[in-house]
Amino acid sequence: MNEKDSELMAMALNQAREAAARGEVPVGAVLATADGRVLAQDSNRVEALSDPTAHAEILAIRAAAAATGSPRLGGLDLFVTLEPCAMCAQAISLARIRRLVFAAYDPKGGGVEHGARVFSHATCHHAPEIIGGFMESDAATLLRDFFKERR
């Protein structure tokens, strides 16, 4: 991981903070080219959009696909503040994303290193390079503070 990776994850963390300020579970995502050009960034908007699929990763993938005019995003890297759920993991596979970098692990809702482990099955057509736990403590603190306030 290099300085550019840290900048991109910091950008995803800022997205997550904006989600928290809106009362959404704080998760942010950034899609960038291999040399660090940002194509899309967004945060969780499930409540605001009344859309159960409006996770940060899905919104970023849809925006980048619309921007590039192709449903296939090979060559792009996804930075996300929380381990993706099975929905987002499969969307990452379908979009053929090159590299998945996530911060906090999610033992309850994650679908990469936990639960459905979407990329670990023989039938998975495309698995990205996966880096978990990058800048984990920043994301974990954000999530913990959010849920503490809501209790």
Added chain:
Amino acid sequence: MNEKDSELMAMALNQAREAAARGEVPVGAVLATADGRVLAQDSNRVEALSDPTAHAEILAIRAAAAATGSPRLGGLDLFVTLEPCAMCAQAISLARIRRLVFAAYDPKGGGVEHGARVFSHATCHHAPEIIGGFMESDAATLLRDFFKERR
């Protein structure tokens, strides 16, 4: 399964036929209330929308959630012509759909009875009632004819 269920799956099959006519992998989905009122129906639009997440199920879920103003669709039944992939299965779980009825099984891409088996993990927060193979031959024929023509 009753006559209303057959009508709803026939509607999903018509959606799939429309997708095939547009050159999309033929999959259709219908979301209905328990008494059979249709809230949303759509088909695969991955290529048309340049959106890797634009599977029939996701589009129907997003439309029904927008129509009802809630990301939670408890009480609704989803009729889909092909076993959902892991992305769609997790979206079904997040949306708390009551019943999932699908036609053809998908050993290569399915995430319900194959691969990630999204609903079978201890961490899965909500699993619908699942009926697989309903009006299977109609959907299988449609898919086979589509891929035969493209070879």
